[in-house]
Amino acid sequence: MTFDDETLMAFADGELDPITTKRVEKAILTDPAVAExxxxxxxxxxxxxxxxxxxxxxxxxxDPLVAMIKSNTVVAMPVNTxxxxxxxxxxxxxxxxxxxxxxxxxxxxxxQVKSGGGMLIASGTLARALETQVASAAGDxxxxxxxxxxxxxxxxxxxxxALDGIACKKxxxxxxxxxxxxxxxxxxxxxxAGSGDSVLMGEAQNLMAGDPLSAAEEQDARLTExxxxxxPSTSNVRPTRC
Amino acid sequence: xxxxEDELVALLPQLRRFARSLSRNAADAxxxxxxxxxKALNGRGQWQSGTRMDSWMYRIMRNAWIDTARARSRxxxxxxxEEAGMSVGDRGDxxxxxxxxxxxxxxxxxxxxxxxxxxxxxxxxxxxxxxxAAAVLDIPMGTLTSRLVRGRQALLAGLGEAA
Numbered sequence: 001m002t003f004d005d006e007t008l009m010a011f012a013d014g015e016l017d018p019i020t021t022k023r024v025e026k027a028i029l030t031d032p033a034v035a036e037x038x039x040x041x042x043x044x045x046x047x048x049x050x051x052x053x054x055x056x057x058x059x060x061x062x063d064p065l066v067a068m069i070k071s072n073t074v075v076a077m078p079v080n081t082x083x084x085x086x087x088x089x090x091x092x093x094x095x096x097x098x099x100x101x102x103x104x105x106x107x108x109x110x111x112q113v114k115s116g117g118g119m120l121i122a123s124g125t126l127a128r129a130l131e132t133q134v135a136s137a138a139g140d141x142x143x144x145x146x147x148x149x150x151x152x153x154x155x156x157x158x159x160x161x162a163l164d165g166i167a168c169k170k171x172x173x174x175x176x177x178x179x180x181x182x183x184x185x186x187x188x189x190x191x192x193a194g195s196g197d198s199v200l201m202g203e204a205q206n207l208m209a210g211d212p213l214s215a216a217e218e219q220d221a222r223l224t225e226x227x228x229x230x231x232p233s234t235s236n237v238r239p240t241r242c
Numbered sequence: 243x244x245x246x247e248d249e250l251v252a253l254l255p256q257l258r259r260f261a262r263s264l265s266r267n268a269a270d271a272x273x274x275x276x277x278x279x280x281k282a283l284n285g286r287g288q289w290q291s292g293t294r295m296d297s298w299m300y301r302i303m304r305n306a307w308i309d310t311a312r313a314r315s316r317x318x319x320x321x322x323x324e325e326a327g328m329s330v331g332d333r334g335d336x337x338x339x340x341x342x343x344x345x346x347x348x349x350x351x352x353x354x355x356x357x358x359x360x361x362x363x364x365x366x367x368x369x370x371x372x373x374x375a376a377a378v379l380d381i382p383m384g385t386l387t388s389r390l391v392r393g394r395q396a397l398l399a400g401l402g403e404a405a
Contacts, residue, residue, distance in 0.1 A: 006391045013365065015372050040398055047401070048366040051347035055258030065254055065279050069247050198280050 003027065003034060012041035061135050062212040067144045068201050070136065071159045112162055113176065122167050122174035130156055130167050130174045131226045135218060145201070146218045150209040154221050157204045166204055169226055178203055246286055249295045250279070256368065257299055263363035264307050266352055277310060278303040300368070300378045304360060350400035358393030361386055366394075 003011075003024060010016045011024045027034040057063045111124035122130055126141060135143045141160025149155055155168040155177070165179035178200065213221060257278060261271040281302050282289075289298055351359055364375035365386075376386040 005395065006387055009391050009394055010372075010387065013372070041394065044394060044398055044401075045366055047347050048362070048397075051351075052259050052263050052363075052367045054255040055262065056255045060251075063254070065275060066251050068276075068279055069250050069283065198283070 005037065008034065008037050009041050012038055012045060059214050061215055062145065064145065064201055064205060064212070067136075067157070068198050070142075071144050071157075071164075071198075071201065112160075113179075120176040120179070121172060122176060126158070126160070126163065126167075127174055129160075130158065130169075132222065134215065134222070135213075145204060146213040146221070147204060147208040148210070148213070149207045152209075154225055155204070155207060157200055159200075164200060166200060166207070245291065246289065250282060250299070253296055253299055254279075256296065257303060260300060260303060260363060260368055261307075263351060263367045264304070264360060274303060274307055274310070277306045281306060294374075296368075297370075297374055297378050300364065300370075301380075304378060346401060347397075350397050353400060354393050354396055358389050358396065361389040362393040362397065365390055 007016065007020065008024065011021060016024065024034070024038070028038055029035075060066050112122065112126035114121050114123045121127075129139060129141050129143065133139055133143050135146055135156075137143065141158040141163070144157040144159055146154065146156045149168065153168045153170070155166055156174075157166050158164065163179055165176050167174040167176050169175075180200070254275075258271065258275055261274040261278070262268070265271040265274055278299065282299060285302070289295065351362065354362065360379060361375065364370045364378055365372065368375075370378070372383055372386055372390075376383045379386065381389075
């Protein structure tokens with residue numbers, strides 16, 4: 001009995017019905033040509049599996065796709081329609097937005113942001129989280145990815161109830177170089193997040209020199225570089241916190 | 243994280259592999275994964291909990307690939323890929339032979355017409371059953387098996403093992 005190549009292929013793939021399977025098995029024992037062709041199909045399966053192994057990345061925390069997925073946490077919205085989220089706001093426009101946001105009173109928590117020297121600086125809970133919280137630890141805000149820029153600054157992408165953004169460590173504190181309204185909101189109704197977080201992650205990738213920090217590198221930076229150093233003392237009074 | 247995100251993160255190794263078997267180079271594969279995950283997050287409302295997410299994701303990736311990568315891949319095909327020069331200077335030791343072997347498989351894959359390559363990728367690389375692969379590609383089973391058998395014959399011939 002002869003079999004066409006489609007049947008022998010299906011045999012190698014385990015896709016034949018039981019009766020035809022039995023027939024092919026019998027033919028393999030009696031017909032060297034059938035055995036040879038089945039062996040070739042089986043060997044090709046093995047070669048394909050070896051040529052395309054599963055693509056696992058060792059450091060899941062530094063994986064931008066994992067971060068993107070995590071940052072798109074289903075957002076809870078109190079209403080059915082959510083206005084499209086603002087696109088990237090330039091630093092120049094941020095102060096005005098901040099004022100408007102505070103006036104509205106829901107989008108921005110004033111204790112998380114302050115302005116200084118023409119920049120927006122993280123303060124309060126956001127500043128503490130930026131300095132101390134490891135990436136992907138639970139909390140609000142959450143830290144998504146840490147990285148170094150081409151100019152050597154340490155930056156972190158964060159997502160919180162009030163604010164999402166990218167902050168970079170500067171001598172004066174954590175400068176918010178990108179922000180948008182928070183993605184992690186609580187409510188009973190689940191709703192799809194916008195694509196803003198992927199924009200943030202894309203922006204981070206543009207700023208990034210090399211790979212995101214590993215957990216160990218992040219820990220190292222946290223202990224040595226991130227904690228705001230006390231400015232040189234100008235009086236005998238020691239500041240309580242700096 | 244929700245179940246949706248957990249499942250999506252768990253699928254990333256397979257999605258990256260599928261992207262690599264569809265694309266002609268690593269950069270295209272990375273771009274394809276990025277676009278696919280974005281589409282999945284934006285379209286998560288269309289995913290029904292309890293159904294197979296892998297098939298859903300393969301379908302999104304395959305459509306994204308058709309949308310964005312084919313034109314670029316065709317353009318790239320007119321140039322000699324880097325793999326053509328990779329076996330030059332082969333000293334014949336085992337490690338190099340293993341690498342050349344993998345390169346041959348990938349090179350043979352890249353010679354396949356798109357329709358055959360995606361069928362081969364889903365069945366031989368991703369290990370989908372014929373009916374699931376046919377569903378991902380939205381084609382009848384007979385069409386799938388015919389593309390698959392032609393793809394396999396071409397691969398076997400390309401690898402010097404004509405069946």
